[in-house]
Amino acid sequence: MAAKKKTLTSRKRADRLTYMLFLAPALLSFLLVIAVPFFMGIYFSLTNWTGITQSGFDFVGLQNYINSIKDIRFQYSSMITIVFALINFISVNVVAFSLALLVSSKIKGRNIYRTGFFLPNLIGGIVLGYIWQFIFNNVLISIGENYGISLLANTFFLTDPKLAVLALVIAGTWQYAGYIMMIYYTALQNVPKELLESADLDGANAWQRLRHITIPMIMPAFTVALFLTLSSSFKSYDVVMSLTNGGPSMLWQGQAIKATELISVNIYNTASVNNLMAEGQARAVMLFVVLVVVSVIQTSITKRKEIES
């Protein structure tokens, strides 16, 4: 008996070792690539770190955070990020939901349309930004000139501060709406046809069916789509970099600032261009906190919705 027990435990021990070996590569790469730099980053944001490892640095408390909040450029950047995120969020979801309704209708060629709408999502942000730069700088103006539409010929999207934000929203919507459409589309497929048909027989019009049956049935898809668009809007970087590069310059509260310098671009410019490493890091930590708050709100809403249904 004792011998048997011993072999059992040794086998268990061997299993445990195997398990550890299986877990180790994933855990190590996660710890070394994310966890360590993450905690380093939080610490660095409280120091006067310059990015050079060898030179020493001192603890400065919340100084970087205070400097950031006082910085007019950062204030504008935070504001314009929220403005952009909200407009982009609405634009992406309205377009995506409309496209989803379109491709779930009975029209011919709906599968081809669905594929086409999804396609831009495969194009990387950097490349996508250059394509739209070409459209705004050349194509639209050329259309305006060739067809005598003076409004288009004389509108320079990327040099007007307000229109540049709109340009980012257009490019952002084009990139993301097809993806979000797929989420709505998948959910729409799961709405029972019989339910819609019987409502139709009872005399409910298309709008009433949408409002009282379809939308309530696909609520979970809304939560997912809304969260995805909101957090991706807050993190936008690539498209901004290649489409507007943060520009054009403008005056705001008596100071020259860049009109479309969203927070992630501001972080990069603060740290890499102006060489204020620790301050850039502090701003990144603030972005992280905002994202955590957004996702906590989202999860709690989803939980509540799940309990209700």
Place this chain on the structure above:
Amino acid sequence: MTKRKWHLVLLEVFAICVFLLYISPIVLVVINSAKHSGDIVLNPLGLPSDWGVLFENIKAVVTDRTVHYSSAFISSTIITVGSLITIVLFATMAAWVLVRHKSRFSTLVYFMFVAAMVIPFQVVMYPLVSWFKELGTFLNIPLLRSYPGAIFAYTGFGMSMSVFMFCGFIKGIPYEIEEAATIDGCSKWQVFAYIILPMLKPIIVTVIILNGIWIWNDFLLPLMVLGKGNAIQTLPLAVSNFVGAYTKRWDMILTSTFLAILPMLILFLFAQKHIIKGMTEGAIKS
């Protein structure tokens, strides 16, 4: 009934218009890649007079001496494929242990992976560069401006979501299959390699697609880890270098963007079903 049919026709016309408008940017890239710079500026909407120019432009981009576009293509492929292999291998192994070997430790690890999905790259990137420098010196493997560094970084960043998705899938596999195999004398390694891994095939495809699109198109991570002016650079970096080197030379810029999105478009034509299914499932699960 006729009123309904009318509605459908109207809707179809509307759909065609929206569709054409939606894909017009891609069409513009293709038609203008087959034009000379002067023609593009004069008439970006016209069809190219000679499609042979497309190949002239491609040749000019690929053989360009300042940007090394073709080597960027190879680098992007090495980094994407290399990262995908390590991500899939490490994440499947870890997920299997996390699901099958429940303990307080495994719950903690799982929670950590899931929680880390909120961390934006911006918080980690600067410390990562300085930390990779030290770690590279310590391990005697250069982690900055090198393939191992880029692949290692992607492995770490891809781990959270991949582990999460594999865990969800493995939970649905009945444990009895593994027990039966163990009784038949399979070791843990054999159970994993011969039973679990083949069953994971559909979710592996999903994870490869999600991570592959991200890594192929990513800009900020290679900018940080590989750096500027490096012999090793990915396609998005090369395209942005092209724009820097050839301001307003739209023939070169558009051809370079055309070449960068071409592999994705071809892949999409072949694996369309998988890609769409994978990406929507990935979103809904996470």
